[in-house]
Amino acid sequence: MANYGMESKAGSTTETNPTEWVRMFFSDENLELLNSIMYPKRAEAGSYLYWEGDRADKLYFIKKGRVKITKTSGNGSRITLYMFHTGDLFGQIDPFYDAAQSFDAEVLEDSEFGVIQRKDLEVLLWQHGDLAIDFMKWMAAMQRMTQTKFRDLMLFGKPGALCSLLIRLSNSYGKPGQDQEIKISKRINNTELGEMIGATRESVNRMLSDMRKENVVEIDQGYVVIKDLEYLKNVCNCENCPKEICRV
Amino acid sequence: MANYGMESKAGSTTETNPTEWVRMFFSDENLELLNSIMYPKRAEAGSYLYWEGDRADKLYFIKKGRVKITKTSGNGSRITLYMFHTGDLFGQIDPFYDAAQSFDAEVLEDSEFGVIQRKDLEVLLWQHGDLAIDFMKWMAAMQRMTQTKFRDLMLFGKPGALCSLLIRLSNSYGKPGQDQEIKISKRINNTELGEMIGATRESVNRMLSDMRKENVVEIDQGYVVIKDLEYLKNVCNCENCPKEICRV
DNA sequence: ATTCTTATGTGATGTAGATCACTTACTCCT
DNA sequence: AGGAGTAAGTGATCTACATCACATAAGAAT
Numbered sequence: 001m002a003n004y005g006m007e008s009k010a011g012s013t014t015e016t017n018p019t020e021w022v023r024m025f026f027s028d029e030n031l032e033l034l035n036s037i038m039y040p041k042r043a044e045a046g047s048y049l050y051w052e053g054d055r056a057d058k059l060y061f062i063k064k065g066r067v068k069i070t071k072t073s074g075n076g077s078r079i080t081l082y083m084f085h086t087g088d089l090f091g092q093i094d095p096f097y098d099a100a101q102s103f104d105a106e107v108l109e110d111s112e113f114g115v116i117q118r119k120d121l122e123v124l125l126w127q128h129g130d131l132a133i134d135f136m137k138w139m140a141a142m143q144r145m146t147q148t149k150f151r152d153l154m155l156f157g158k159p160g161a162l163c164s165l166l167i168r169l170s171n172s173y174g175k176p177g178q179d180q181e182i183k184i185s186k187r188i189n190n191t192e193l194g195e196m197i198g199a200t201r202e203s204v205n206r207m208l209s210d211m212r213k214e215n216v217v218e219i220d221q222g223y224v225v226i227k228d229l230e231y232l233k234n235v236c237n238c239e240n241c242p243k244e245i246c247r248v
Numbered sequence: 249m250a251n252y253g254m255e256s257k258a259g260s261t262t263e264t265n266p267t268e269w270v271r272m273f274f275s276d277e278n279l280e281l282l283n284s285i286m287y288p289k290r291a292e293a294g295s296y297l298y299w300e301g302d303r304a305d306k307l308y309f310i311k312k313g314r315v316k317i318t319k320t321s322g323n324g325s326r327i328t329l330y331m332f333h334t335g336d337l338f339g340q341i342d343p344f345y346d347a348a349q350s351f352d353a354e355v356l357e358d359s360e361f362g363v364i365q366r367k368d369l370e371v372l373l374w375q376h377g378d379l380a381i382d383f384m385k386w387m388a389a390m391q392r393m394t395q396t397k398f399r400d401l402m403l404f405g406k407p408g409a410l411c412s413l414l415i416r417l418s419n420s421y422g423k424p425g426q427d428q429e430i431k432i433s434k435r436i437n438n439t440e441l442g443e444m445i446g447a448t449r450e451s452v453n454r455m456l457s458d459m460r461k462e463n464v465v466e467i468d469q470g471y472v473v474i475k476d477l478e479y480l481k482n483v484c485n486c487e488n489c490p491k492e493i494c495r496v
Numbered sequence: 497a498t499t500c501t502t503a504t505g506t507g508a509t510g511t512a513g514a515t516c517a518c519t520t521a522c523t524c525c526t
Numbered sequence: 527a528g529g530a531g532t533a534a535g536t537g538a539t540c541t542a543c544a545t546c547a548c549a550t551a552a553g554a555a556t
Contacts, residue, residue, distance in 0.1 A: 095385035129374030
């Protein structure tokens with residue numbers, strides 16, 4: 001059984017151990033194949049894995065760590081498209097050879113990657129039909145994830161967008177607490193929450209305050225705790241999408 | 249040379265003949281392979297190809313016609329995610345076998361499709377490595393298209409979103425007129441334009457009025473004519489993405 | 497502890513865009 | 527040609543959010 005260089009030593013930065021998303025799409029054999037063409041790379045918190053404009057010809061498997069995909073506009077505002085973590089595969093392999101990244105990849109925690117080159121991947125896909133199928137499933141899930149975010153952000157205002165985000169965070173980083181409580185195991189500040197839904201930190205703060213008064217959420221030492229998931233689902237007309245696509 | 253059932257008789261509903269998008273990703277041989285597993289289907293303007301909740305296990309190639317992918321919320325508001333036309337391939341093949349459509353597909357013009365079943369496609373991908381590669385490129389383009397729309401709608405307000413939309417429309421349906429003018433060869437009313445950017449018809453109307461006064465656009469018998477593309481590009485910080493992904 | 501820094505919390509105010517209400521202009525139909 | 531139906535156009539409000547301007551709190555550094 002392959003372990004893709006994952007170290008499980010105690011005290012690692014990534015103390016949580018989320019389900020490896022990639023395993024939802026790839027069989028062990030196919031993961032092993034992908035692993036065979038990966039080369040290792042490290043990057044520390046605060047650095048950038050790539051910038052907008054860099055060539056888009058690689059995929060990244062996160063052995064350990066966390067990365068955020070963002071877009072910054074000229075006037076300073078910024079949106080976050082995705083957050084990826086240990087066990088995720090991400091990256092843009094573009095259909096045209098001169099294609100460039102359209103977003104930045106900011107490293108949030110000291111991270112280790114397995115990098116897959118486009119060329120190598122193509123050879124592998126060409127040779128292994130079942131890997132190609134798994135790969136297609138992974139891409140389809142990414143696409144659905146993007147589309148459902150689109151829907152959530154467009155359809156139910158900022159409160160809806162925030163509730164959708166909290167649900168997604170609970171799927172990605174939620175840990176059960178007492179009662180039915182779910183604790184988001186990553187600290188994410190109001191500014192960052194805002195960037196994920198296209199709102200200001202003040203708006204996020206006010207919405208969270210309101211929901212705190214309504215006993216929907218609670219802030220425990222900077223960590224968001226969800227106390228009433230049903231309420232959140234209601235606000236954004238949650239359709240109970242599978243967890244594979246309902247994530248940040 | 250395959251023709252995929254495309255009829256070029258005069259007076260067809262789809263009087264324009266846009267570039268076949270699918271040819272940007274698939275070689276003739278691979279298109280022929282796809283064609284071999286398609287079965288024909290017709291649908292008339294105003295009908296729905298599928299509804300939210302239907303099984304998501306098919307792809308559709310548009311031999312002729314036009315289709316719009318939308319999401320309607322309980323309270324009546326609606327957004328349009330995509331518009332597809334002659335020569336486009338679209339559809340969701342989901343990673344999980346019980347997956348359902350998350351959007352509706354409304355037929356805008358009498359249309360003819362080639363329908364591809366998930367099972368058949370998988371067999372084909374499994375057997376033909378180079379088809380799998382082309383397929384991956386197509387999916388990557390779809391993903392980029394969704395992501396760049398996301399960016400355009402989030403980052404520069406409604407005027408930015410509208411300008412981005414007009415640029416995309418010009419890539420999808422633009423015909424050169426006198427001077428540098430570009431005529432959008434499909435009539436799209438203000439309500440529909442609004443649904444594509446998450447705005448009301450009134451807002452769209454006012455923005456178009458403003459731009460008409462500034463000599464940026466002109467309305468010619470219900471058709472939008474772009475007179476100053478540079479102005480539009482400016483408002484939404486256009487990055488001159490390739491036409492394959494900058495479309496509606 | 498003491499300071500420095502970075503995050504949260506909230507009021508006051510401004511504004512983009514929605515909503516409402518109505519008029520005017522097309523388009524289609526018999 | 528006349529009337530019905532649908533879309534465009536536009537003012538008057540209303541409201542969701544952003545912006546601005548601070549105050550307070552919580553961590554981190556010395």
